[in-house]
Amino acid sequence: MKKNFLIGIILLFAVWWVVATVHVLDAFFLPGPIEVLIDLAQMLWTGTLNADIYATMVRLGLAFGIALIAGIPLGILLGASTKIYESVEFIIDFFRSLPATAIFPLFLLVFGIDDSSKIAVAAFGAALVIIFNTAHGVMNTKPSRIIAAKLMGAKKLQIFKSIVFWESLPQTFIGIRTSISLALVIIIVTEMFIGTYAGLGRRIIDFQYIYNVKGMFGIILLTGGIGYALNLILAKIEDKVVHWKGK
Amino acid sequence: MTSGKEIVVKGLAKSFDENEVISNISFEAEKGDIVAIFGPNGSGKSTLLNILSGIAEKTKGKVEIADFNPNKFSYIFQNYRESLLPWRNNYENIAFPLRLGKTEEEEVRRKIVEMERIFSFKANLGLYPYELSGGQQQILAFMRALITEPEILFIDEPFSALDYGNNLLLRNQLQKYHSKYKPTILAITHDIEEAVHIANKIIVLSNKPTRVVEIIENEAPYPRGTEFLNSQKFAATKKKVLEAFQRGAMQ
Numbered sequence: 001m002k003k004n005f006l007i008g009i010i011l012l013f014a015v016w017w018v019v020a021t022v023h024v025l026d027a028f029f030l031p032g033p034i035e036v037l038i039d040l041a042q043m044l045w046t047g048t049l050n051a052d053i054y055a056t057m058v059r060l061g062l063a064f065g066i067a068l069i070a071g072i073p074l075g076i077l078l079g080a081s082t083k084i085y086e087s088v089e090f091i092i093d094f095f096r097s098l099p100a101t102a103i104f105p106l107f108l109l110v111f112g113i114d115d116s117s118k119i120a121v122a123a124f125g126a127a128l129v130i131i132f133n134t135a136h137g138v139m140n141t142k143p144s145r146i147i148a149a150k151l152m153g154a155k156k157l158q159i160f161k162s163i164v165f166w167e168s169l170p171q172t173f174i175g176i177r178t179s180i181s182l183a184l185v186i187i188i189v190t191e192m193f194i195g196t197y198a199g200l201g202r203r204i205i206d207f208q209y210i211y212n213v214k215g216m217f218g219i220i221l222l223t224g225g226i227g228y229a230l231n232l233i234l235a236k237i238e239d240k241v242v243h244w245k246g247k
Numbered sequence: 248m249t250s251g252k253e254i255v256v257k258g259l260a261k262s263f264d265e266n267e268v269i270s271n272i273s274f275e276a277e278k279g280d281i282v283a284i285f286g287p288n289g290s291g292k293s294t295l296l297n298i299l300s301g302i303a304e305k306t307k308g309k310v311e312i313a314d315f316n317p318n319k320f321s322y323i324f325q326n327y328r329e330s331l332l333p334w335r336n337n338y339e340n341i342a343f344p345l346r347l348g349k350t351e352e353e354e355v356r357r358k359i360v361e362m363e364r365i366f367s368f369k370a371n372l373g374l375y376p377y378e379l380s381g382g383q384q385q386i387l388a389f390m391r392a393l394i395t396e397p398e399i400l401f402i403d404e405p406f407s408a409l410d411y412g413n414n415l416l417l418r419n420q421l422q423k424y425h426s427k428y429k430p431t432i433l434a435i436t437h438d439i440e441e442a443v444h445i446a447n448k449i450i451v452l453s454n455k456p457t458r459v460v461e462i463i464e465n466e467a468p469y470p471r472g473t474e475f476l477n478s479q480k481f482a483a484t485k486k487k488v489l490e491a492f493q494r495g496a497m498q
Contacts, residue, residue: 142329144324144326144329144330145329145330145332147302148322148324148330149343149347151300151302151317151320151321151322152321152343152344152347152395153317153318153344153347153348154347155347158347162332162343162346162347163332166332166334169334243334243375244333244334244375244377247333247377
């Protein structure tokens, strides 16, 4: 953990606390951080949110898993051939530039209103980011190690397995870390649509409807915390796997 | 050191676009020769080695390497940092060429132990290359190149990453290896002392467009210890090389 890590957290809560205390906004619409945290702790303690956390995490896990399983091999495949990549580059960049949630209605039509449409659209958005980064990692492999391996008599597949794959890993990890944040965003947003009975996104919208502003802020905080923690875990895994990065 | 011509280069030329960088280079190396390619910076020495190894295309001329066997050829690049594999530990870096040929583990281990002994390599093989000093990484690159017992070895600036003490040490170790396995070595250097110390043949190159100014035979017996650097033979050869170098630099 970085040395100045706590400063950001303190700053966030301090600004929030000041704004809430001087009543810039109506206290009803912006409760103070302490009230919100106490309320969140109570919800967590009593297990009110268990079903929602579980539902969101399962959707996220599945979407992220599918994105990894589909995205990495596809990215490698596309990156290995500049010709193939160039021919599909437009499709990848087009959909990458489009908010995945905007095409959620299309996924609803294809997958129906149950969980599968949410998982599919999040997996789609996340996979695009992984494909893009993995492909670029593979394409930007430095020629020096490949030349050295070729001179040692390495065959194409050996060069791929022992050089190209590893050289592309740092860039692949950038894609993986971006994709989990994106998948969480998409899952939360799609949970706000119809057909969801449990999920943190659903709960945020519900609390908004019934003016439980404290509860709404609590879940927003929780969601941010989950996203942050997942990123932190992936960063740790990255440090272990791509141990040579920056050295 | 004569048992037949190993490398024959005739009228080799290389142009980039219309620009001639190498013009009409010819030389021969016998089996077991240590040939130093000595010339000013930017004289296309690396390009020459890249052409001979097939990495770069030649524009004109002929390169013949007798009974060339790609599995018995090694090339140590100047930029060892970019040729070692940082995701493999030191042991696996040295073993890499053998792994490509699916050599048995016992054989790999035996050869690595031998390499460690020849190069007096004391660093932990379980560590990664980036955890070693520049000099140790350079030696790692040497061990990786020599573990296949190459018949032909190309080295680009072999001692560039080393301080003077380690530079002398590696020169001795390279001679030790050479006396046992007798590979034909082509070594690029811009250091006149290195060239005269280890090579039995010194090819002096000119400024661009590069040509051979003179090929100087350096017949002192091996092993050449540090005392050789104080000998009259060394001084005389160095003088010859320097004169040729100056002629080439003035063209």
